[in-house]
Amino acid sequence: MISQTGMAATKLADIDATVNDAARKVMEQHGIPGLAIAITAQGQQRFYNFGLTSKTTQQPVTRDTLFEVGSVSKTLTATLAAYAEAEGKLSLTDSPGRHLPALQDTALEPVSLINLATHTAGGFPLQLPDEVGDEQQLNDYFSTWQPQHTPGSYRIYANPSIGLLGRATAASLGLSYTDALQTQLLPKLGMSSTYIAVPTGDMPRYAQGYNQKGEPVRLNPALLAAEAYGVKTTSEDLLKFVEAQLGVIKIDDKVIQAMAATRTGYYRVGEMTQALVWEQYRYPVALKDLLVGNSSKMALEPHPVETITPPLAPQLDVWINKTGSTNGFGAYVAFVPARQLGIVILANRYYPNEERVKLAYRILTHLAE
Template sequence: MDILHSQSFSKHVQELMSQHHVPGLAIALVQDEQTSSIAFGEASREPPRPCTPDTLFDIASASKSLTAASVALLVVDNQNHPEVQWEAPMSSLLPDDFVMHNREHTDSVTVEDILSHRTGLPSHDNSYLGPRAAQPDDARSVTRNLRNLPVAAPVRTKYFYCNMLFTVATHLIEQMTGKSFADFLDERFFKPLYMNSTTLQPSRARQKGLSDRLATGYTWREEQETFQRVDSVECPEGQGAGSILTSVNDYILYVKAMLHRAYPITNEIYAGLVKSRTLVNPGYEQLDPYTSPAAYAAGWEVYYYRGHQIVRHDGLVDGFGSTHFFLPELRFGGVIFGNSDGMESVGTIIAHELIDEALGVPSLQRPDWVALEADRTAQDDVAEAEQLEELKQQLDSGSTESRVQHTPLVAYTGTYSNAGYHDLTVEIRDGGLFVDATDRSMAFSLAFEHVRDQIVYLAHLCDFQVGGGRDESFGAEFQFKDGMAVRMGLRLEADLPTYIWFTRL
C-alpha cells in the first residue's frame, strides 16, 4: 500500500482529476489487516474546503452491496425469519404489495432475482416520484407500483439493471424487521463496524452533526468551461439503490469485513453475496484485456482478471462517483470516492492500476488503462451519435410537406396519465411543447422537436440536477381525436419495444 503515498502516484492521480474535472477524490486500501488512506483536491470549491479521507460522499449505487448484505442477514436468520430465503418468491413474503405486471412474474420472481437484475423488469427509472412531488413515493409505494410497469423479458432470461428493485428489497427488510432501513443499517452494519460517520440520506448525516464533512458534488459544463454545483439530495424513494453517505475511512471497514468474513459477514452470507447469477455482458462487448465477462451476484459484480477473482461495484449519481472492490485471494481491496461525474472514468482507471500493483504485474505488461478508458468513452460517444441519427431517420419517413408544424400547439397541451408513470403535463414554453417532470425521483424535463405528420416528435430529456443540455433523446407520438391530442406515447423505457402511453385527462 506504499503506492498511495508515492510522489509519482499522487502526481498521476492529480493529472487524472484535472483531465476529467474531479475537484476532490479520496482512496482507502486494505491489505490483510492493515488499512491506509489518502485524499486529494477539494471537498468544496466555494467555500474552499480540502478533501480528506474523512470527507463524506454520496456513493450512489455502491450502496447496493449493503442492501444485498442486509437481505442476506435475514436469509441466514432461520430463527426469526425462516421464510426469507434466496429462492423464496417475493410474492409469498409480501403478498399484498409485490404484484408484477403479469401472474407469471408475480409467482416466479424470487429474493435473489431482485438483487441480481434478472426479473425481466427494465429500469423504469423515470416512473417513481421524489420529494418534490405532491405525494412522494416510498419503498412500499414503489413496490406496489410494480403491477403497473410492463416487463421486457421472462424471468431469469436477461440482465436489466433495475434500481427500484433494490428499494423493493428494503421494503422487505422493513416489513420483516419492523425497523426503518436506516435504523437497520445503523444497528447491523454501521455500529458493529465502527462506521461512525456513515448514514443513509444526507439529512441523517446533518442530524449527526456531520454537515461540515459533506462533500459538494460538481458537474463540468464544457461549454462554459466551469463547474456547476450539485448538492446531495434526499432520496427516500430510492433507498437501497443508493443514498448512503460515507467516507473512505469508514467504508473500507465494510470492504475489510467482506474480505475476512468478519462480523457481521459470515462465510454463509459471503457465499450468498458473491454467487454469480446473471451474465452482465453476454455479447462480450468491449472486454478489458485479460478480463472475463462480469456476472452480477447480489449487489456485487464478479469477474476475473489474469485468473484472479475480483468482486466490485461502482456508483454514479449527479455530482458524485464511487467504486469499491476486493480480490479475495490476495486479501486486498479498495474504495475510491470523488465529487464529480468524471469519477466514472477516474475511478475505473485508478482501480485497474491499483489491482495491477497488488498483483505485481510488471510495468511493461500492464495495459494502458488511461488510453483504454479514453477509447471506450470515444466509442460510446460515437455510438450515441449514431443511435440518435438512426432514430431521427426512423421517425422522419414522411414527405417534405408533413414536416411542417400546422396543428396549433395548444391542441397538444394538457395533463396525460399512465398508471405506472403517473401524470405528465404538456405545456407551451419558448415556442415549443414542454414537460416539467421535476417531481420525479430522477427529475427531468422534456422538450419536444416536431418531426412529421403533426404527431411524430423527438423528445429531448434534460436532467434537472445538471441542466443545460440533453441527457438523451427518444421518440414521442401523439394520437388525435376531433382536433385535440388524446394520447401521448413516450419511449421512456428503451428496453421495451413500444411506447409508454399516457391518456389525456
C-alpha cells in the first residue's frame, strides 16, 4: 500500500475513491466478475481488488490471483531477446535464420529480430493459420513464408512474428522458450508468480476466465502461445516488471540494459512510436491518441510506418503501454517514466481495449495532478 508518509491521507482517500468508482463502473458495464488494479507512484504501491476469481467458487480477487495477460506476454519475449543480446548470444539485427538453421536462405533472410519485435517483418497474419498444428508444420510455414511488403515498411500486428522472435531467442540461449523465460529472466525480475504453465499447487490462485457470452473459458496450449500470449501472472508480479522499467527496484544490470533496449523507438505510426513490442506516446498524451493507438483498427489492419533514423533512445516524457487479451481475460499495462507512475489492470473477462485505456488514463491522470 502507499504509505501515508509518502502521500497525504486526504490525497490517498481521493485516489481510492477515484479507483473504486472507475473500476466498479467498468465492471458493471461489461459484466466483469473480477478485477485487479495495481499502481505505483514514485516507488510506492497500492493494490485494489474487486469481485471474484470464479462465479462458482466465489473466491475473492487478491493481488496474488493469477490472470491470463494475453499479448502483454510479448513484452517479456522482447525483454528476453534484448537480454540475450546483452549476454552476447545474439544481435537484434540478426535474421531469425542465424539461430534457427532451418530458416536460412528463405524469405526471412532480410528480416531482422527488430522487425519481428516491431511487427514490421512484412506481413505475417494476426494468428498462426489453423492448418499449422505441429513443429514440422510450423517449420514448413516459416520456411515457405513470403512477405507482402518490404521489411520495415508496414506495421502488421502478428502473433507469429513475436512467436518467431521467441523461438530464435530461445535457440540462441540453448533452451526452450519456457525454460529460457523462467530461468533466465523472471527470477532476475523477482517475478516468482509468473508462469507459462501454472503449477498444480498454484491452480487454486488461477482465476476462471469468462468470454463475451459469460461462458467459462481458459487458454488452451497451442504453438507459439508461450511466446506470444501465454503468460499467467498476478497484479503484484506485473507491477514488479513496471517498477523495474521505472528504475524503482534494483535488478541485474543486463536486465536493465535489456529493458532500455525494448523502449528504443524504431517506427512511427501516427502519434504512436513502436518500440520493441512496447508502444509509446509523447507525454502528456491526449486520450484520443491512446484510443486510436490501442484500437482494433491498429491491431487488425496494415499501417505504413515512418522509420526513425537513428532509432529513438528511451525517453522519459512518454506514456508507454501494452494491451493483452485472451478469450476470457483482458489486461493493460501503462507507465510514465518522467512521473514515476505505472498501472496494471487485470480482468477475468474480455472487454474492449478502449475501456481499459480510459480506466488507466483516468487513474494515472489523477495521480499525476
